[in-house]
Amino acid sequence: MDFDFTPEQIAIRKHMREFAEREIAPKAQMNDRECKFDWEITKKIFKEGFLGCPVPEKYGGLGLDYVAYGLMTEEVNRVCSSTRTLFSVQTSLVALTILRWGTEEQKKHLLPKLCTGEFIGCYGLTEPEAGSDAANQQTKAIKDGDDYLLSGQKTWISCGSIATHALVFATIDPKLGHKGITCFIVDTKSKGFTARAIKGKLGLRSSDTSELFLDEVRVPKENILGEVGQGFKIAMSALDNGRFSVAAGAVGLVQGCIDACTEYAMQRKTFGEPIGKHQQVQAMIADMVCDAEAGRLLYLRAAHLKNKDVRNTLETSLAKLFCGEAANRAGHNAVQIFGGYGYSDEYPVERYFRDAKVLNIYEGTREIQRIIIAQDALGIRSANGDANKGVSNKTALAAVH
Numbered sequence: 001m002d003f004d005f006t007p008e009q010i011a012i013r014k015h016m017r018e019f020a021e022r023e024i025a026p027k028a029q030m031n032d033r034e035c036k037f038d039w040e041i042t043k044k045i046f047k048e049g050f051l052g053c054p055v056p057e058k059y060g061g062l063g064l065d066y067v068a069y070g071l072m073t074e075e076v077n078r079v080c081s082s083t084r085t086l087f088s089v090q091t092s093l094v095a096l097t098i099l100r101w102g103t104e105e106q107k108k109h110l111l112p113k114l115c116t117g118e119f120i121g122c123y124g125l126t127e128p129e130a131g132s133d134a135a136n137q138q139t140k141a142i143k144d145g146d147d148y149l150l151s152g153q154k155t156w157i158s159c160g161s162i163a164t165h166a167l168v169f170a171t172i173d174p175k176l177g178h179k180g181i182t183c184f185i186v187d188t189k190s191k192g193f194t195a196r197a198i199k200g201k202l203g204l205r206s207s208d209t210s211e212l213f214l215d216e217v218r219v220p221k222e223n224i225l226g227e228v229g230q231g232f233k234i235a236m237s238a239l240d241n242g243r244f245s246v247a248a249g250a251v252g253l254v255q256g257c258i259d260a261c262t263e264y265a266m267q268r269k270t271f272g273e274p275i276g277k278h279q280q281v282q283a284m285i286a287d288m289v290c291d292a293e294a295g296r297l298l299y300l301r302a303a304h305l306k307n308k309d310v311r312n313t314l315e316t317s318l319a320k321l322f323c324g325e326a327a328n329r330a331g332h333n334a335v336q337i338f339g340g341y342g343y344s345d346e347y348p349v350e351r352y353f354r355d356a357k358v359l360n361i362y363e364g365t366r367e368i369q370r371i372i373i374a375q376d377a378l379g380i381r382s383a384n385g386d387a388n389k390g391v392s393n394k395t396a397l398a399a400v401h
């Protein structure tokens with residue numbers, strides 16, 4: 001076991017921290033207040049090539065490993081969860097999914113432009129009646145000659161209104177259950193495709209989250225990702241990468257809380273001394289530090305397995321669950337340490353507190369992660385796929401999203 005980072009990983013982390021401090025942090029509070037997706041920051045992120053971090057160089061990426069990608073994601077989320085969501089969607093859910101399942105032609109066409117920002121992707125799995133129960137897809141794909149006509153509705157889709165391309169999961173026949181689900185790469189300029197932003201979110205206010213409406217959207221069969229009926233497997237494999245970036249991002253949020261709280265606690269005085277000298281405040285800071293260190297080890301272990309191309313659903317779920325919970329504990333305690341000042345957006349901890357909540361909702365709620373982990377521990381269903389000990393298909397599938 002080697003706990004050291006390579007010089008390349010250290011360099012990319014340093015570079016990302018400097019970029020995040022310089023370009024993202026100063027605008028994060030105002031963007032959050034104005035619920036503004038910041039194109040200026042986004043363009044700079046693309047220009048640096050950050051969103052192609054784990055994509056091979058031959059497809060226009062930086063060709064770095066998952067440890068580097070995790071560290072980079074952590075650094076972004078240390079200052080802004082909304083900006084990190086762009087990484088989770090563009091890189092993890094879309095680019096890496098196309099890299100794994102796409103034809104050579106699809107990869108050559110899409111990946112270089114996804115890395116430069118000429119194309120922006122979104123991942124359309126969730127529907128009004130299909131969240132945790134993702135296999136219950138109602139969006140239909142009807143064959144029409146060599147094309148498919150897609151009709152239905154998606155909801156809570158990050159980057160849905162800004163995307164040029166959407167991965168849309170739809171069923172060719174609801175009677176087939178998860179075996180009918182197919183993944184389509186949909187050009188969002190297609191006739192019949194509309195998106196509408198969701199307003200009034202608790203957090204992630206400068207991230208675009210939208211509903212998608214599809215009304216007989218014509219998609220050529222060449223735009224199927226993988227094969228007909230493989231969509232559910234593709235959706236779940238995408239989540240293995242998405243959850244990884246959420247876990248790394250959550251550790252970044254905890255680190256953001258630590259950095260804000262340690263500075264404030266040594267300045268703010270009560271009873272004649274800095275609040276950082278009071279043991280109850282120290283206890284909250286100690287808990288955050290433990291959470292950050294433990295969470296970092298969990299996501300880095302998942303990164304290590306990803307680098308070796310070993311199935312890592314369990315390790316990624318463990319990281320996603322723990323880090324999401326840790327971020328919520330840290331956000332909660334950070335506001336507490338700031339007292340009344342933590343209750344206003346004058347300081348960033350109020351935003352961290354609100355932004356933490358989604359970490360145990362999206363990309364599989366914390367309850368769904370617990371199902372995956374517990375079923376694996378109980379021997380009911382191996383998360384990494386080597387055994388399915390007699391549970392009904394439906395129960396087994398319910399556990400994966």
Ligand SMILES: Cc1cc2nc3c(=O)[nH]c(=O)nc-3n(C[C@H](O)[C@H](O)[C@H](O)COP(=O)(O)OP(=O)(O)OC[C@H]3O[C@@H](n4cnc5c(N)ncnc54)[C@H](O)[C@@H]3O)c2cc1C
Binds near residue numbers: 159204363398
């Ligand atoms: C800001 C934001 C961005 C998002 N971005 C995307 C995106 O880009 N793409 C996308 O496809 N989706 C996205 N989502 C959707 C997200 O993945 C879903 O909200 C999530 O999977 C939960 O589904 P649901 O909201 O339908 O809740 P439900 O599935 O209705 O769950 C409601 C509650 O019941 C619990 N529950 C459900 N089933 C079980 C069970 N079997 N056992 C125990 N508890 C259970 C859940 O854990 C939850 O607490 C996003 C959501 C948000 C809030």
